[in-house]
Amino acid sequence: MKRPQRRLHLMIWIVLAPTIAAGLALALWRAPPDLSAEPSSDLADIAVTGEAD
Amino acid sequence: MGLKYQAVQWNGNKIVYDLCVVAATAAFIGVFMAIGLRSQATGHQADAVGLLIRALGDAAFLMLTITLAIGPLARLTPRVLPLLYNRRHLGVMTFLAAVAHFALALFWYHGGGPLNPFVSLFVSNPLYRSVEGFPFEIFGLAAFAILFLMAATSHDFWLKTLSAPVWKLLHMAVYAAYGLLVLHVAYGALMTEKSVVYPALMVAALALVAGLHVVAGAREWRRDSGMKGVHAPDGWLDVCSPEDIPDKRAVIAPLPKGDRVAVFRDGAKIYAVENACRHQNGPLGEGVIKDGFITCPWHGWQYRPQDGVSPPPFNERIATHDLRLSSLGRIFVRVKKNPLGQAGAPITIRGAKP
Numbered sequence: 001m002k003r004p005q006r007r008l009h010l011m012i013w014i015v016l017a018p019t020i021a022a023g024l025a026l027a028l029w030r031a032p033p034d035l036s037a038e039p040s041s042d043l044a045d046i047a048v049t050g051e052a053d
Numbered sequence: 054m055g056l057k058y059q060a061v062q063w064n065g066n067k068i069v070y071d072l073c074v075v076a077a078t079a080a081f082i083g084v085f086m087a088i089g090l091r092s093q094a095t096g097h098q099a100d101a102v103g104l105l106i107r108a109l110g111d112a113a114f115l116m117l118t119i120t121l122a123i124g125p126l127a128r129l130t131p132r133v134l135p136l137l138y139n140r141r142h143l144g145v146m147t148f149l150a151a152v153a154h155f156a157l158a159l160f161w162y163h164g165g166g167p168l169n170p171f172v173s174l175f176v177s178n179p180l181y182r183s184v185e186g187f188p189f190e191i192f193g194l195a196a197f198a199i200l201f202l203m204a205a206t207s208h209d210f211w212l213k214t215l216s217a218p219v220w221k222l223l224h225m226a227v228y229a230a231y232g233l234l235v236l237h238v239a240y241g242a243l244m245t246e247k248s249v250v251y252p253a254l255m256v257a258a259l260a261l262v263a264g265l266h267v268v269a270g271a272r273e274w275r276r277d278s279g280m281k282g283v284h285a286p287d288g289w290l291d292v293c294s295p296e297d298i299p300d301k302r303a304v305i306a307p308l309p310k311g312d313r314v315a316v317f318r319d320g321a322k323i324y325a326v327e328n329a330c331r332h333q334n335g336p337l338g339e340g341v342i343k344d345g346f347i348t349c350p351w352h353g354w355q356y357r358p359q360d361g362v363s364p365p366p367f368n369e370r371i372a373t374h375d376l377r378l379s380s381l382g383r384i385f386v387r388v389k390k391n392p393l394g395q396a397g398a399p400i401t402i403r404g405a406k407p
Binding site: 003005006007008009010012013014016017019020021023024026027028030031032 | 184185218221222225228229231232235236239240243244245246252255256259263266267270271273274277311312334
């Protein structure tokens, strides 16, 4: 690669890497809690009776 | 090389390489499916198609991660150069896995309703202002569009038509595609992922690719910055001593205006040529002299060291530089390039094996 190309290459990554990382961090931060956890008692009531109190 | 274009110039190594990549991809998908079906069978009804879609997507992402890591790794260690030689094939395989992932997802999740699947892709989830509910498919679609453009222009015909700098610029969009794919996975699969393994792998993949590019790029930047101190008042630059150059290899030296020159030794003869290959500006000085020709480490393009001309029937040419040996035994290279096709004045080392 020639010098302008090499410099552009580095500049792209200096801008791109934090942007992607921020997007990834936001997604991980806002991800809903684990849905596989034990259901709450309210949810269990709905499942059994078909209606909530 | 540029006499005429062929779809792929196959040789034994490329066939073995491609077979290995196909086998590894099939094995990855098979293992992914087997583990997924086994864990699903204990809970919900197994969704084999959904698993296959994810396996194909993961395979494509993994291959793209490897593809993007090869370039900077090869800048940092020459041992990776053999992988660089066939990187384009890995890129094409990435695209094929992405096509399968995209087509299957489109028709499995959007093909059953009254809407056109492509319309459904955009309107079925209207939560564009939400973070956790954002239609992650849009990221994937944008990445797929870029990968399609890459694949469509990957052939040397387009490289020649667009010119190497424009083609390379266009293909740098693959970095944006990688970012979009990270977001596609983060706002899609990771939103419902129970294990920490998946998010950890995603963070590691991004850190690897971005870290390697920044480290390799910064090293090149430092090299380039060092060139500012290069002076050649009389038009000749002190490069090295003959014994500094390993046989059949080169020493790369910076030139005052930012270009680089590769000074090769072939037995008792020393030659200097410009460092950028005509194909994709690959670093010729990191290649070797093979069968009497300077061979680019990226894709094997060859040039005669005497005059920089490719062997018949090819017709590419790189510029040579004149050389002289000082009374103190130092090699000086003339900064000004010779016209294309003109042989440079070489140096013959006395006492060295021819």
